[in-house]
Amino acid sequence: MGLLVDGKWHDDAEDIKSDAEGRFIRKESQFRRWVTSDGSAGPTGDRGFKAEPNRYHLYVSYACPWANRALIMRKIKGLEDMISVSVVNPYRENKGWTFEPEDGVVPDPVMDATYLYQIYQKADPSYSGRVSVPVLFDLKEETIVNNESADIIRIFNTAFNHLGADDYDYRPDHLVGEIDAINEKVYHEVNNGVYKAGFATKQDVYEEEVTKLFESLDMLEKRLASQKYLVGDVLTEADWRLFTTLIRFDSVYHGHFKCNLKRLTEYPNLWHYTKVLYNYPGVAETVNFKHIKDHYYKSHKNINPNGIVPAGPELDLTLD
Numbered sequence: 001m002g003l004l005v006d007g008k009w010h011d012d013a014e015d016i017k018s019d020a021e022g023r024f025i026r027k028e029s030q031f032r033r034w035v036t037s038d039g040s041a042g043p044t045g046d047r048g049f050k051a052e053p054n055r056y057h058l059y060v061s062y063a064c065p066w067a068n069r070a071l072i073m074r075k076i077k078g079l080e081d082m083i084s085v086s087v088v089n090p091y092r093e094n095k096g097w098t099f100e101p102e103d104g105v106v107p108d109p110v111m112d113a114t115y116l117y118q119i120y121q122k123a124d125p126s127y128s129g130r131v132s133v134p135v136l137f138d139l140k141e142e143t144i145v146n147n148e149s150a151d152i153i154r155i156f157n158t159a160f161n162h163l164g165a166d167d168y169d170y171r172p173d174h175l176v177g178e179i180d181a182i183n184e185k186v187y188h189e190v191n192n193g194v195y196k197a198g199f200a201t202k203q204d205v206y207e208e209e210v211t212k213l214f215e216s217l218d219m220l221e222k223r224l225a226s227q228k229y230l231v232g233d234v235l236t237e238a239d240w241r242l243f244t245t246l247i248r249f250d251s252v253y254h255g256h257f258k259c260n261l262k263r264l265t266e267y268p269n270l271w272h273y274t275k276v277l278y279n280y281p282g283v284a285e286t287v288n289f290k291h292i293k294d295h296y297y298k299s300h301k302n303i304n305p306n307g308i309v310p311a312g313p314e315l316d317l318t319l320d
């Protein structure tokens with residue numbers, strides 16, 4: 001699947017890494033700089049970038065659950081007129097993400113790039129590492145500010161409020177402890193849990209991971225029996241972080257990643273919760289099932305060699 005090494009693209013470098021025991025290992029994102037209202041440094045301590053309208057550009061894939069978080073936060077914070085977006089082609093092969101035209105693809109405004117790796121090269125001509133989405137790009141300095149979705153949603157949550165963004169706080173100070181605690185569990189066991197099950201290359205590792213994933217879903221199902229959202233009755237970033245995995249669950253993780261002990265629709269509370277979030281104003285437009293299914297089933301040839309995309313499932317996401 002390929003990656004950049006000293007600024008040069010290598011087609012054949014393995015992107016999906018598993019260790020000697022057949023366990024999937026996710027690498028850390030490398031650009032962790034922050035946009036702040038006044039340009040001061042953010043929580044990572046690296047230099048800050050000043051929030052200005054039309055200065056930042058977001059690169060996403062509709063397929064990607066991490067990029068979907070960023071797209072949702074941009075939408076619900078009312079940042080669409082301030083932060084522009086490009087969407088890559090769902091099919092990712094030897095050259096990584098591309099801007100190959102297709103329904104839903106939005107080309108790159110910076111250099112009309114053919115490949116997303118050109119954006120990473122522009123930001124750092126000697127970059128080594130994965131070329132992933134989402135990417136928050138500074139059009140003024142022509143560099144990548146941040147390529148970690150967990151950071152990007154927090155930047156969107158706070159940095160642009162004084163410029164007219166919606167001031168709802170998805171990470172209020174008094175709930176930070178609870179949000180972080182549930183995020184940690186959801187990240188390891190659900191968001192990344194589906195990948196750990198799906199990319200396992202040994203039977204016992206797969207079984208261990210799929211068991212942990214469903215134990216976690218059982219726990220969440222119970223939690224949502226007595227409260228509307230993950231942290232009480234307050235909608236927070238924790239919900240959006242979980243949502244992007246849940247909305248993909250039956251369409252790709254259940255079949256393609258073999259997370260099939262149950263369908264999400266068999267969990268009444270989780271399914272209702274997924275529909276509530278899907279029907280939140282603006283959110284449905286950030287979910288493109290065609291890109292999601294095409295990406296997973298066609299791009300991971302090690303799991304699905306013929307690239308056949310299943311016809312179903314039919315999902316009814318109307319809220320009753």
Ligand SMILES: N[C@@H](CCC(=O)N[C@@H](CS)C(=O)NCC(=O)O)C(=O)O
Pocket residue numbers: 001002003015028029063064065066067096130131132133134147148149150
């Ligand atoms: N930790 C990153 C992970 C992003 C990520 O893994 N994105 C995937 C798509 S779902 C990607 O672009 N993979 C390409 C690659 O790793 O080469 C984040 O949350 O932003």
